[in-house]
Structures are given as C-alpha cells and as structure tokens.
Amino acid sequence: MVKELDGIPTDVATVKKLDKAHVFHSWSAQGLIDPLPIASAKGSYFTDYEGKSYLDFSSQLVNVNIGYQHPKLIAAIQEYAAKMTTIQPAFANDARSEAARLIAELAPGDLNRIFFTNGGAEATENAMRMAKLHTGRHKVMAAYRSYHGATAGAITMTGDPRRWGAEPAMPGVVHYWGPYLYRSAFHSSSPEQETERALQHLRDLIMVEGAQTIAAIILETIVGTNGILVPPPGYLAGVREICDEFGIVMIADEVMAGFGRCGEWFAIQHWDVTPDLITFAKGVNSGYIPIGGVLINDAIAASFDQRVYPGGLTYSGHPLACASAVASINIFKEEGIIENARRLGTDVIGPELAKIADRHPSVGEVRGLGVFWAVELVRSKQTREPLVPYNAAGKDAAPMNEFAAACKQRGMWPMTHFNRTHVVPPCTATEQEVREGLAILDEALEVADRYAS
Ligand SMILES: Cc1ncc(COP(=O)(O)O)c(C=O)c1O
Numbered sequence: 001m002v003k004e005l006d007g008i009p010t011d012v013a014t015v016k017k018l019d020k021a022h023v024f025h026s027w028s029a030q031g032l033i034d035p036l037p038i039a040s041a042k043g044s045y046f047t048d049y050e051g052k053s054y055l056d057f058s059s060q061l062v063n064v065n066i067g068y069q070h071p072k073l074i075a076a077i078q079e080y081a082a083k084m085t086t087i088q089p090a091f092a093n094d095a096r097s098e099a100a101r102l103i104a105e106l107a108p109g110d111l112n113r114i115f116f117t118n119g120g121a122e123a124t125e126n127a128m129r130m131a132k133l134h135t136g137r138h139k140v141m142a143a144y145r146s147y148h149g150a151t152a153g154a155i156t157m158t159g160d161p162r163r164w165g166a167e168p169a170m171p172g173v174v175h176y177w178g179p180y181l182y183r184s185a186f187h188s189s190s191p192e193q194e195t196e197r198a199l200q201h202l203r204d205l206i207m208v209e210g211a212q213t214i215a216a217i218i219l220e221t222i223v224g225t226n227g228i229l230v231p232p233p234g235y236l237a238g239v240r241e242i243c244d245e246f247g248i249v250m251i252a253d254e255v256m257a258g259f260g261r262c263g264e265w266f267a268i269q270h271w272d273v274t275p276d277l278i279t280f281a282k283g284v285n286s287g288y289i290p291i292g293g294v295l296i297n298d299a300i301a302a303s304f305d306q307r308v309y310p311g312g313l314t315y316s317g318h319p320l321a322c323a324s325a326v327a328s329i330n331i332f333k334e335e336g337i338i339e340n341a342r343r344l345g346t347d348v349i350g351p352e353l354a355k356i357a358d359r360h361p362s363v364g365e366v367r368g369l370g371v372f373w374a375v376e377l378v379r380s381k382q383t384r385e386p387l388v389p390y391n392a393a394g395k396d397a398a399p400m401n402e403f404a405a406a407c408k409q410r411g412m413w414p415m416t417h418f419n420r421t422h423v424v425p426p427c428t429a430t431e432q433e434v435r436e437g438l439a440i441l442d443e444a445l446e447v448a449d450r451y452a453s
Helices: 012-022 071-083 094-106 120-135 152-157 161-166 191-209 235-246 298-302 319-335 337-359 394-409 431-449
Strands: 038-042 045-048 053-056 111-117 139-143 173-176 214-220 249-253 277-280 292-297 363-369 372-377 415-417 420-423
Touching (some): 053 431, 094 111, 120 152, 120 298, 214 235, 394 431
Parallel strands (some): 139 214, 249 277
Antiparallel strands (some): 038 045, 277 292, 372 420, 415 420
16 A cells, blocks of 8 residues: 655556656657556565565666665654755755765775765766866766766766767767776786786877876776676776876776675775775665765865865755765664675675576676676677677567566566676675575576577
C-alpha cells in the first residue's frame, strides 16, 4: 500500500499518466520509453507498485552507496531541515563548514578546500575552469573512454557517444586513449606494457599539442560507466609525473569511483597518488539530496586568494545537502561501510565472478574492486568480439536487452552499458544479498551464452 502524501497523487495510473504528459526524461526518445514507477525503496532493494522488489545491482546510477532510506541519514536530514533549509553561498554555514572539513580530512595530500556544486557535471566543469585560470592555458586532455557530465564543458571532455549530440562542442579539448589491456589501443600484451605505452601516447600528444597550451589532464581514477577500467600498476603515478614535468593540473574525477565504491574513501588512495583536483558527487551522500564538489589543493586555491574565482551557484554548499553529507560520512565511519565494500570485493564478488567467467562462454573478462565490477560479454572468448557492437541500439542491442530482462524477471536490477553488465550494488549490501544477485546473474547469463560460441 502506497502512503498518500499531501498534494501528491500516488495511484500508479496517475503517476504514469502525468509522467507521460509532462516529464521530459534524460538521454531518451520520449515516445519510446515507459518508465517503471517506483513505490518505495529500502536497503539494497526498490519496489514497484505491483509489489515486485528488485535487488539493486546498479545502485541507481552508481550513487546509493549507503543503500536506500538509511534511517540515521533520513533522521539527520529531517533534523537539519527543521533547523534551516537554505542559506546562500556568501554566508558561512555550520553544516557546510563541517562537510568541507570532513571531506578535506579524508582526502590525500593538501587537498584542503572544497567548492561545492549540485552534482558531478558542475564539479568537472569548475575543475576545468580552475585549472585553466591557474595555469593560464586553454586546453584540457580527457580520455575517450570517459563520462564527465552533460554541461557544455563536461560533455566536451566526455569521450563516449553522449558527446556527439553536443558537437561541435567547446574548443580546446583533446581526447586520448587510456589503458584497457583487454582491448588495448596499443596492442599491449601485459599490464606493464600497457602502462608504458599509454604513458608514451600521452607524452606524444602533449608534444604535438604543445605542453604550454595544456591546462589539465582529467581522468576517472577508475573509468566507470565506460567499462570499470582499473588502471594498471604505475599508470596513475606516471600521469602524475607527466603533469609535474609539464606544469599540467591533474584532475581525478571520482564522481562515480569515490566515497566507498572502490573500498576506499577515494579510489586514488589505492595507488598513493595525489592529484591537484578531485571531483566528487554521488556517494558523498548517496544522492539523498543533490550535492557534488571539487577538492582543491593549496596551490590552486592560492591562485584565487587575491583574485576573484569567476564561478558560483545559487545552491553551492546547500546547508541541507551538506548536513546530509556530514551525516553520511559519519555513518560510513560508524558502520564500517568502506571496509564492507572492500571485503565484498575481495571475498565475494571477485571470487564468484571468476567462477562465473569460467562457466559462461559469453563472459570475456571480469574486472574491478570493492563494489565496482564489470562483466564484459563477448561472442567468442577467442576473438573477443563484443556481444553487441559499440553503442548498439535497437535490434543490434537485443542480446544485452534480453540479458537485462532475464535479470529483472528474476528480481535483480542490472546496470548494463554497451556489451557489459556492471556489478555495482550499494556499499552496504550484505554478503547474502550479493550472493543472491550473483546467482541471478549466473542464471541470466545463459541468455547471453546463446549468442556466444
Ligand atoms: C565519472 C563521472 N563524472 C561526472 C558525472 C556527472 O555527474 P552528474 O550526473 O551528477 O552531473 C558522472 C555521472 O555519472 C560520472 O560518472
């Protein structure tokens, strides 16, 4: 039974009718979609109006790291809402100050200041602007296999096909190939070779673009939507070295990989590398209220001590969002959520996916860490031909759509992208829930196997 709320019609037919008539959805042909109305959510599950529950192996858009409706987080939001719901960014605010302190304390090195945004795109957009103003240079290098958000600069930095609709886009973004051993752009046969060649490729691009024109190199510490690509040993340290050599700002986009997803507060802590700027959003408060930000090191922050930073947002450092970030970080600490995510990766997801890869002809590779894993589906393990083509749609995407439908029918909501399914449950998921989801994945893969040899 769905509880009636003042002024919000909650019967499913009305919800669907109003959605169809008035809501314009992201990344969609409006006439071709039929959004599933969700009635409620709790822990690792959400439930539709017919009472069917789904174990969420997508964490929505890889953001509900703390799970749904965490009672302490809800209580903290309610409590702060009763105290203050908004105050503009020019004032100081207790929740904002404490959120900034907590996040800076968790970050590596001298990333001590935070510019708060409403989400990930505004974070990468502002990181780029800071890097340009700090260096006095105008170009940014970004990976082809990347997503950085959908505002003008962020979508230009994005390397995946979501950029195409925004082109011709902002001038001054140069794309590069990052490491991806399974489909190496450099024909490498070992992680060491991939690191060496990917770094040489960056150096070659810097040479021909002119180092003195390049403000920043942005990368997702672990590439998220575009494949959960864990960088090979030495790659991030190598990028750091190149940035130092040429005076380029290193931006780690941790909007998806940060705040527990990879079993650390920040994914970059796996490699002991300190970037100059880190962007974050999603997991910082699990999207209970929109918030994101840029962590800024002392040198870049000092660039704006005596000169104005030309950027701002009405809701920068929104008190309620900041209060929820404070509460979420404290809950993570109290409940050992980072440790849970790490252990799920090493003890459950990693070993179980390895067995699944052995069993299924359609599984070419599994990779990841923490609660951030990809299962790459192929037509043949030998040729590595993807189960569906790059950016497949319509009939071409049928094998992936059938696989996803098989998961949903069994009560697990997968996150599929191109020829991959990502295993990205909440960081709070229990071992039993994860095993339940992996068992469904195992069964549903029989659908993909029919297309594989
Ligand atoms: C790595 C990365 N950066 C930036 C963004 C954009 O974040 P938002 O959708 O909050 O603007 C995303 C969103 O998925 C992301 O995964």
